[in-house]
Amino acid sequence: MLSLTGATVRFGDRAVLDAVDLEVAEHEIVCVLGPSGSGKSTLLRAVAGLQPLDAGRVLLGGADQAGVPVHRRGVGLMFQDHQLFPQRDVAGNVAFGLRMHGVPKGEQGARVAELLDLVGLPGAGRRAVSALSGGEQQRVALARALAPRPRLLMLDEPLGQLDRGLRERLVVELRALFARLGTTVLAVTHDQGEAFALADRVVVMNDGRIAQTGTPVDVWRRPASEFVARFLGFDNVVPATVTGAAADTVWGKIPVPDGSPQGEHRLLVRPAALRRVPAGEGLACRAATRTFRGDHVAVTLLPAEGPPLEAEFTLRDAPEEGAEVDVEFRAEDVVVLEEA
């Protein structure tokens, strides 16, 4: 459905999009994830036709989009600051895209009503946009983007402004809605929780390039590099020499899963890998900080050598701050990162 090959955008001598190859299949929901400035918005803008490419191609349904203006690409856009027209009511906003696409006036009313039903705002057509909550405005923006039945819907930080609870609810609704409509979606977010909940596939960007792509579970389980691991919030990454089923590290010998790459690699130790053992039987550490997280306690452990170790314990097992503890590692929560 969408295909980018070697897509490159330069500002000055810096490639903000650096030879990006990306395929999005029909009905697929792809979320682009990455730190601020990694090129996510530029990627969307290039697909929409708002940003010309310096090299490479964008194909939609097999057709090269070079020179095709935004309104001829058949893509729907919904941006962070959803830019509703404040002087128009809800129906006027949703009908905007229909008018632009020359849908006869007689058909517009029914289509608007259908879309408002779809996004959970039945009968809201006459309401003033300014009188809506943030979440309701977001739904109106979504209805407006969906109204012309775009072949590809692009969302830039679609839930960025909303509070966490509402975002978590809306993301579930969105996924169900897209599945029902069979919408093909390319979304951009810096929030990994949002991306993992919404996407069939995530694309992690770093500095204009794709650092990893895969299903949310794959990327979470097997980050491809130290960059991706740290971006996902994992801080326990150290150099290691892997031989068979164990890795030599500054924290001592750590068991690794069967089939792990051998030799010199970076090693990721998830906080859940650490388990307390009796004194003298594991790696001796001091518990520096202890943070209650609801379903677990996050503890920063200071070993005699090497960087601090972030650990996760149940409330029952969590050591007090300042306590001396010994820990061992569980192979299933250790990842040998592919990148050497």
Ligand SMILES: Nc1ncnc2c1ncn2[C@@H]1O[C@H](COP(=O)(O)OP(=O)(O)OP(=O)(O)O)[C@@H](O)[C@H]1O
């Ligand atoms: N018109 C422009 N001229 C010069 N530099 C630009 C322009 N647009 C974007 N950039 C730069 O390109 C880089 C990538 O920007 P982009 O908006 O694509 O990143 P992003 O990943 O979407 O970031 P954020 O999450 O902060 O929105 C940034 O360093 C930005 O400053």
